[in-house]
Amino acid sequence: MKLSRELGLQPRQIVIWFQYRRAEWKARQLERLYDTLKHDYDVISREKQKLQDEFTQFEYLYKLSHLLVLQVMKWKGMLVQQATREQVVSTVDTKISGEETVESTSVPSSNKTTVAASPHVPIPECNYVFNLLTGCAKLPSYP
Secondary structure: OHHHHHHOHHHHHHHHHHHHHHHHHHHHHHHOOOOOOOOHHHHHHHHHHHHHHHHHHHHHHHHHHHHHHHHHHHHHHHHHHHHHHHHHHHHHHHHOOOOOOOOOOOOOOOOOOOOOOOOEEEOOOOEEEOOOOOOEOOOOOOO
């Protein structure tokens, strides 16, 4: 009331002016709060997108590693099969040529005498000895 008398205005005009000022102040305060929240939201949104991208990459790498493990297991199986086939072929070749093998040492071949069992079979084309038990060639031992 005192202010309205000093300014020469009606008390209602003073009340409306203060309400307007308070509303402006609250609006500015809400705008600042909105800007802060919008900034925080943008930061969190970018972080979320980054985490989703990383998750997608990890998911891809996990699937790829699983496929690679399966491929390695497949290759190991193929190598074992190949080694088994080579060992069978080597055994068959030895039986066809009439030489003794580890499995046939108790029965002599048709025209040879029984020889002490040895898992090492000399390969005629080279100076290496082929080991039937492990399926690999090794250098001959020298005295």
